[in-house]
Amino acid sequence: MQPGDAYPGTMSAADPDRGSASEPGRGFEELTLPHLKSLYRLAIRLTGSATSAEDLVQETYLKALQAFSGLRDPGRARPWLFQILSRLVTDRNRADRREVPIEDTHELDRFSLYDRIADEDPFPYSNRLHDDFLAQFQDEDVRRALLGLPEVYRVPLVLVYAEEMSYRELAEVLGCPLGTVMSRLYRGRKALERELWECARKRGLVKTWIP
Amino acid sequence: MGVRPQARAGEDMDTMSRLSCERAVRQFFAYLDRALSGEPLEALEAHLEACLDCCDKLQFSRQLDAFVKGRLGEAPLPEGVEARIRREIAAAQAGTSGSGE
Numbered sequence: 001m002q003p004g005d006a007y008p009g010t011m012s013a014a015d016p017d018r019g020s021a022s023e024p025g026r027g028f029e030e031l032t033l034p035h036l037k038s039l040y041r042l043a044i045r046l047t048g049s050a051t052s053a054e055d056l057v058q059e060t061y062l063k064a065l066q067a068f069s070g071l072r073d074p075g076r077a078r079p080w081l082f083q084i085l086s087r088l089v090t091d092r093n094r095a096d097r098r099e100v101p102i103e104d105t106h107e108l109d110r111f112s113l114y115d116r117i118a119d120e121d122p123f124p125y126s127n128r129l130h131d132d133f134l135a136q137f138q139d140e141d142v143r144r145a146l147l148g149l150p151e152v153y154r155v156p157l158v159l160v161y162a163e164e165m166s167y168r169e170l171a172e173v174l175g176c177p178l179g180t181v182m183s184r185l186y187r188g189r190k191a192l193e194r195e196l197w198e199c200a201r202k203r204g205l206v207k208t209w210i211p
Numbered sequence: 212m213g214v215r216p217q218a219r220a221g222e223d224m225d226t227m228s229r230l231s232c233e234r235a236v237r238q239f240f241a242y243l244d245r246a247l248s249g250e251p252l253e254a255l256e257a258h259l260e261a262c263l264d265c266c267d268k269l270q271f272s273r274q275l276d277a278f279v280k281g282r283l284g285e286a287p288l289p290e291g292v293e294a295r296i297r298r299e300i301a302a303a304q305a306g307t308s309g310s311g312e
Contacts, residue, residue: 029300036293041286054292061296065303112236114271130271134278142282160244161280167246182241189240189272192279 028068031077045158046089048147060085079172086155093151113193120206145195153188230258235265239272
C-alpha cells in the first residue's frame with residue numbers, strides 16, 4: 001500500500017446506500033470498541049510510547065469510521081481494525097523517514113544467535129550458557145530491541161507475540177500471501193536475535209561485532 | 212536443551228531425512244507457531260528425530276519466543292482513553308473535528 005491509498009473500505013464510506021454488512025452510528029461502536037484494549041496493546045508495542053499509542057488508536061478509529069460502510073463482514077472487525085492501525089504505522093514511518101532500510105536479507109537469514117553464543121561462550125563456566133545469556137536482558141531491553149526492528153518485521157512479530165495471531169489472520173491484516181507472512185516472521189525473528197546480540201555487545205557482555 | 216541420542220548435524224544425512232539443517236532451521240518458527248502441516252511438517256519432524264544439533268536450536272528458538280513474550284509486559288488501557296475515543300467518534304459522526312477537547 002502506498003501513501004494516499006485508500007484504507008480498507010474507505011471508498012464506500014460516503015455512500016450509506018451501498019448495502020454493506022455494517023451500519024453507521026451505534027453499530028460501529030458495538031463492533032469496534034470491544035477491540036480497543038487489543039488495539040492499544042498493539043499500538044504501544046509498535047510505537048513504544050503511551051502518547052503515540054493513544055494518538056494512533058484514535059486515528060485508527062476515525063479511519064475505521066470513515067471506512068465502516070465498506071466492512072462487509074462484521075465478524076472480521078478485529079483483523080480489519082488491526083489492518084488499519086498497521087497501515088497507519090507504515091504510512092507514518094514512511095512519512096517520518098524513520099524506517100530502517102531492510103538489511104542484507106541473505107546475511108540476516110544466516111544469522112544464528114544460538115551459534116553466536118556457543119562460538120563466543122561469554123560464560124565459560126556455565127553449563128546453561130544460552131539460558132544465562134538471555135537472563136542478562138531486562139524487559140526494557142527486549143521492548144527496545146523490538147522497536148529497533150524495521151516495521152515490516154516488527155508488525156507481524158508483535159501480532160504473533162502479543163496477540164497470538166494465526167498466519168491466516170496475519171495474511172489478512174498485512175494484505176500479503178501466507179508465504180510472505182512466513183518469510184517476514186522468520187527474518188523478523190532473526191533481526192530480533194541480531195538486536196539482542198548487539199545489545200549484549202554494547203554492554204560488553206560479548207565482543208564479536210556484526211557487520 | 213533437547214536431547215536426542217541420534218546423529219549430530221552432518222554426520223549421516225541419509226538417516227536424517229532429505230531435509231538439510233539449513234532448510235530445517237528455516238521452518239522452525241512456522242513449526243513453533245503451529246503453521247506447518249502435511250509433508251513439510253513430516254519432513255521437519257523426521258529431521259528432528261535424527262539431528263541433535265537442530266533439536267537444540269529448536270529448543271533455543273522456543274525458549275527465545277517464550278522469553279520475548281514474557282517480557283513484553285502488560286499494556287493496560289489508560290483511564291480516559293475510551294471516553295476520548297467515544298467523544299471523537301461522536302464528533303466525527305456529527306461532522307465536527309472534535310479536536311478542541
